[in-house]
Structures are given as structure tokens and as C-alpha cells.
Amino acid sequence: MQQCLNTGALDQAEAKARAVLASGTGPLNIWHMLADAVRKQGRIEEAKVLQEMMLEHLPQNVALRFELAETLLLLGEFDRGWREYRFRYSLPHTTNLERKVQTPRWDGAPIAGKTLLIHDEQGFGDTLQFIRMVPWVKKRSQANIVLQISPELASFGRRIPGADKIIIRGELPGPFDLHCEMMSLPMAMKLQMSDLPGEIPYFRPDRARLEIWRKKLASIRGPKIALVWAGRPTHLNDANRSMDLAQLVPLAAENKDITFLSVQKGPKSDEANTPPENMKIVNLSDDIQDFEDTAAILSLADLLISVDSSPVHLAGALGRPVWTMLPFVPDWRWLMNRSDTPWYPDMRLFRQNQIGNWGDVVSEMAKAIPAFLKSRA
The missing domain is CATH 3.40.50.2000 (Glycogen Phosphorylase B;)
Structure with missing residues (x-):
């Protein structure tokens, strides 16, 4: 079954999984393979139902929560999707990417007079996509914003409004009161489809x-x-x-x-x-x-x-x-x-x-x- 998934024989993987699960019960890994096969065939709503069913029985399974997050966001269900997406750093291959921060994560509330650290994460594309939210966060939070960004994109960060201070990833930010990963900003801001795209362009060439x-x-x-x-x-x-x-x-x-x-x-x-x-x-x-x-x-x-x-x-x-x-x-x-x-x-x-x-x-x-x-x- 797993070999069928690995080789792209998705219909065969699905058929084998359904045969094992014909009684309506079966091991989690078989349900998981069924959901994977269905999703890869483009039947996203059906995959969502299977993922939610598994989570009803295993609500602490963070891998399932992250997979559901990606399914929800793919369907445009932003509210719950952003909330579930916070589990992205709880997976075996991502735990080493998480930056451990001792201060609370910003929840979207005004925090005038306080310092908010926003740190970029994951790939360059993610930063380029979500950095547009920094000016929105400035307006909402009324905070002093420190933006921590990769050296490859630092020059763009310096040209976008909203950040009071730019530091390079790896540098010490100095004292701050709250933090927020760049791709947790949508959760904090309760980002909706109607909020997009914002001001375009938000970058201009040097x-x-x-x-x-x-x-x-x-x-x-x-x-x-x-x-x-x-x-x-x-x-x-x-x-x-x-x-x-x-x-x-x-x-x-x-x-x-x-x-x-x-x-x-x-x-x-x-x-x-x-x-x-x-x-x-x-x-x-x-x-x-x-x-x-x-x-x-x-x-x-x-x-x-x-x-x-x-x-x-x-x-x-x-x-x-x-x-x-x-x-x-x-x-x-x-x-x-x-x-x-x-x-x-x-x-x-x-x-x-x-x-x-x-x-x-x-x-x-x-x-x-x-x-x-x-x-x-």
C-alpha cells in the first residue's frame, strides 16, 4: 500500500486501503494512507472528512493537525486553517527549525508602548509573501516592531514600512515583550480572503x-x-x-x-x-x-x-x-x-x-x- 503511494499508483493504494477498512474500522496508518491517496487525487473535501475523523480519535496527533491545516487552507477555510497551522513546528523534521522564544506569542491585541519581535521563517517565498503584513501589524498593534529577517531579503525588509528596527537572522534582537513568527501573523490578525491582497506593489526594485x-x-x-x-x-x-x-x-x-x-x-x-x-x-x-x-x-x-x-x-x-x-x-x-x-x-x-x-x-x-x-x- 505504501509502495503504491510512493510510486504514484494512487487508485491502487486507495483500493487496498478501502478493502482493509471495509468494516469501518482499522489501524490509523491505513486510514492515514487512504486520506493521503484521496488528497493526492485532488478530492480535497473527501480528504478533509477523513482527516477530521482521525483527529476526533487522536486530537493530540500534531502531524494530523498540520495535514488538516494544509487541507483547510487549500480549501480557503482560513479561520480554522491558520489556527491549525501553528502545529507546523511540532513534526519530527521541523522541530529543529523552530526558534525557541521565552516571551508570549502576540495574539493580535493592541500593545502600544511594547516591543514586538516578528521573525521570518521557512523559505524565501514564504517571507516574500507574508512580509506584506508587517505594516498591517504596525497599525493594529501600535507596537515598536523589530523585524528579524534572512540576510538575503534584508534589503527588501528595510524598504517596507512598519518595522522600527531590522536585524539579521542570528543577531540578538535586544529586549522585547512579545514575539510572532511571520507565518503566525495571519492567525493573530485573523486574516480573511477579503483582506487580500493589500497594497500592490509592496516592493519596488532598487x-x-x-x-x-x-x-x-x-x-x-x-x-x-x-x-x-x-x-x-x-x-x-x-x-x-x-x-x-x-x-x-x-x-x-x-x-x-x-x-x-x-x-x-x-x-x-x-x-x-x-x-x-x-x-x-x-x-x-x-x-x-x-x-x-x-x-x-x-x-x-x-x-x-x-x-x-x-x-x-x-x-x-x-x-x-x-x-x-x-x-x-x-x-x-x-x-x-x-x-x-x-x-x-x-x-x-x-x-x-x-x-x-x-x-x-x-x-x-x-x-x-x-x-x-x-x-x-
Whole structure:
């Protein structure tokens, strides 16, 4: 049964689990595998029912609570979803990521005259997505806000309003009264869909860096589309969200006047050095030193086409057009069955219609590019 799940034989895994559970009772691990098989097939409401049933019997099982949180958020059930999401650091593979803080977590109440430490967490994309809430927290809390952020995104943190002090992750923050993880802010603020997206853009590119890249790209005539085709290899879901550059060839086949700009980082960036035939691509990867470079490039490109990775959040925060390619069952933040997102008004979502099928996604985008470029002209 587990092997069926691991190899993607989801219907077989489901059938085997249902056979064991035909009497209506059975071991927790079989119920768990059934819920997993159902969810991966896109039957999210059905998975939710199974997860809630298991939690009725095992309310202290934090792994189940976290899985339910992701299901609730995927369904857009924010109230309970944010509350359950606080269990994200109680799992075997995440306990080492939690930063132990001795002061209470902020609950959303006004705390004028006190100091609130907001610390970023998890991936760059998470920070880029949720840092928009810092000005909202400032307005609600009336606190002195210390924002602790990774060095890679510190320059953006310094340009967003709301933080009275910026410190780099690992530095001592000084005295503070309360704290809140950046992705616990939605729980504290009771974030609703109607609160989104807030002010867009909430980032702007660095002017000096923008001029540097304007000169570098000046010789490229015609439309420019930035590409990212793979996420961070160590990401737990990377196999489902990443692809090879060769799979994007249809974008060029139907749009021969476009120059593609590779802003891909990591091991997959080398694929742009030997691009597929008839794909006009400029590999910028080696010249991109940080997110400031990427922000400048995205501000000059007509469009970013990317898998679900941090550049899509950067483009969205900049208010730049971005098309995000999503697996059949996406990460919770993209919801289900919609081509737009409440998080970023200039983002369009292209979803797999079956597990692992990127071909139809790329074909749909290739056909949509001419109309998009015409609208921008």
C-alpha cells in the first residue's frame, strides 16, 4: 500500500486501503494512507472528512493537525486553517527549525508602548509573501516592531514600512515583550480572503540595480520573458513542482520573436547554456547575485513564467505579470480550481489537469502569450 503511494499508483493504494477498512474500522496508518491517496487525487473535501475523523480519535496527533491545516487552507477555510497551522513546528523534521522564544506569542491585541519581535521563517517565498503584513501589524498593534529577517531579503525588509528596527537572522534582537513568527501573523490578525491582497506593489526594485540591468538588457529587442523551471532541490515537494527546460520548448515554437531570460538558479541553471533548438534564451543566472538582481530583471521583463518557487512571490510583490505553473494538487496557498489568486492580482495560475502532465500546461501558456503581449503593447 505504501509502495503504491510512493510510486504514484494512487487508485491502487486507495483500493487496498478501502478493502482493509471495509468494516469501518482499522489501524490509523491505513486510514492515514487512504486520506493521503484521496488528497493526492485532488478530492480535497473527501480528504478533509477523513482527516477530521482521525483527529476526533487522536486530537493530540500534531502531524494530523498540520495535514488538516494544509487541507483547510487549500480549501480557503482560513479561520480554522491558520489556527491549525501553528502545529507546523511540532513534526519530527521541523522541530529543529523552530526558534525557541521565552516571551508570549502576540495574539493580535493592541500593545502600544511594547516591543514586538516578528521573525521570518521557512523559505524565501514564504517571507516574500507574508512580509506584506508587517505594516498591517504596525497599525493594529501600535507596537515598536523589530523585524528579524534572512540576510538575503534584508534589503527588501528595510524598504517596507512598519518595522522600527531590522536585524539579521542570528543577531540578538535586544529586549522585547512579545514575539510572532511571520507565518503566525495571519492567525493573530485573523486574516480573511477579503483582506487580500493589500497594497500592490509592496516592493519596488532598487534604482541603482535597475539601471545596471537596463543597460545589460538594452541590446535585446522585442518581448522578453523570464523563465524559472525548477525550484530548490531540497524542497520536500520538488519532484512534483520542477521540470526540465526542454519541456518549455513549445513556448518558443509558437512565439519565435521572444527572447527568454533565464533567471533560474541552482543546478538546473546550466540547462540554459545548451538550450533546446530554436529556443532563443539568454542565461542571466551567473550574473544574478541576489534577489535585488532578480527584482530588477523582473521589472524589465514583460512576464515571468515560473514553477512554484520564490521568484513568483517576488514578481507578485513587485506587481509584475507572472504566470505560475502548478502541479495537479498545489501547495495550500494557491487554493483549488481557479486561474487567479487573491494574493497577487497580476498573477495567473496554470494548473496540471492530471498528475505529472506539464505538456498541457505549457501548451496552454504558449497559446496565451500572443494575446498577453498584444494587451501590453
